[in-house]
Amino acid sequence: MHILLVNNSPIPVYGYGGTERVIWDLGKTLVQQGHRVSYLVPEGSTCDFGDVLPIRPDEPWEGQIPKGVDITHFQFNPRTELAKPYLVTEHGNARKPKPLPLNTVFLSRDHAARYGSTEFVYNGLDWSGYGPVDFGLPRPRYHFLGKAAWGVKNVRGAIKVALRAGVELDVLGGTRINFKRGFRWTLSRKIHFHGMVGGTQKTGLLNASRGLIFPVRWHEPFGLAVIESLYFGCPVFSTPYGALPELVPLHCGVLSAEADVLAEAVRNNRFDARACHQHVVDHFGAERMARNYLRMYERVLAGEKINAQPPVILGPARELPWRQ
Numbered sequence: 001m002h003i004l005l006v007n008n009s010p011i012p013v014y015g016y017g018g019t020e021r022v023i024w025d026l027g028k029t030l031v032q033q034g035h036r037v038s039y040l041v042p043e044g045s046t047c048d049f050g051d052v053l054p055i056r057p058d059e060p061w062e063g064q065i066p067k068g069v070d071i072t073h074f075q076f077n078p079r080t081e082l083a084k085p086y087l088v089t090e091h092g093n094a095r096k097p098k099p100l101p102l103n104t105v106f107l108s109r110d111h112a113a114r115y116g117s118t119e120f121v122y123n124g125l126d127w128s129g130y131g132p133v134d135f136g137l138p139r140p141r142y143h144f145l146g147k148a149a150w151g152v153k154n155v156r157g158a159i160k161v162a163l164r165a166g167v168e169l170d171v172l173g174g175t176r177i178n179f180k181r182g183f184r185w186t187l188s189r190k191i192h193f194h195g196m197v198g199g200t201q202k203t204g205l206l207n208a209s210r211g212l213i214f215p216v217r218w219h220e221p222f223g224l225a226v227i228e229s230l231y232f233g234c235p236v237f238s239t240p241y242g243a244l245p246e247l248v249p250l251h252c253g254v255l256s257a258e259a260d261v262l263a264e265a266v267r268n269n270r271f272d273a274r275a276c277h278q279h280v281v282d283h284f285g286a287e288r289m290a291r292n293y294l295r296m297y298e299r300v301l302a303g304e305k306i307n308a309q310p311p312v313i314l315g316p317a318r319e320l321p322w323r324q
Contacts, residue, residue, distance in 0.1 A: 148174025
């Protein structure tokens with residue numbers, strides 16, 4: 001099968017990157033499974049296992065799909081019907097209830113349900129690219145991983161939990177003084193800021209962490225930060241929103257919308273790092289993701305519509321309760 005993956009961000013990922021990392025690992029794994037993959041992405045992108053075509057957002061999609069492509073997989077709503085077979089993955093939470101294409105899939109069971117759908121494919125990552133985990137390393141701190149300037153990620157709540165639990169926190173994805181989307185100035189020297197991190201700096205910090213503190217205030221569509229942290233043996237202390245209950249079983253963390261509950265769980269952390277690691281290796285790898293997307297591609301190529309009705313978000317997904 002020849003699959004064209006379409007996205008608005010360049011590849012490969014050299015630092016922080018969510019959707020870009022997922023579609024890179026998806027394409028690479030599909031090629032390993034015997035398929036052909038091409039990318040339609042911004043100019044300047046490169047790939048050593050598939051063809052790369054420059055995306056032209058102002059031109060019709062039909063003219064940008066090469067001959068011989070069996071199915072086109074968009075990572076956003078193309079906002080037009082195509083005569084050629086295509087699939088859309090919705091990666092976010094819409095602010096307004098606008099219908100999506102019938103052939104849209106989501107990132108988790110909860111994500112799909114909030115759009116009135118049952119169709120989803122869990123993200124997966126190529127864990128070989130993260131290297132082995134050293135379970136013998138000292139783990140003196142906890143961490144937060146995400147875009148700290150984005151209010152729904154609730155870095156303020158993560159800092160509150162860490163200070164209440166009496167532990168030090170590495171903030172991966174934020175700075176000590178923040179002027180974006182609301183002023184924040186963190187004085188405590190127990191909170192260490194690393195900015196936007198990637199590569200060996202990121203994996204080194206994760207491998208030296210005792211756990212992820214992640215009290216998001218929105219329905220997380222999936223949670224790459226969660227599975228990356230679990231891979232490095234870090235239990236998760238988070239809110240029970242969106243896909244989090246699907247990613248974090250009881251033996252891998254604690255979910256609560258109350259800061260006191262999460263702080264107590266952090267203080268009493270006795271989770272098995274190896275069990276956390278094995279959970280994501282078993283359930284959230286790139287090979288499983290690729291197999292599940294192939295099933296979706298085959299359904300589309302057989303003439304099936306993935307959803308009977310256009311999916312549309314059913315309610316608000318942001319500013320969810322958080323008790324400090």
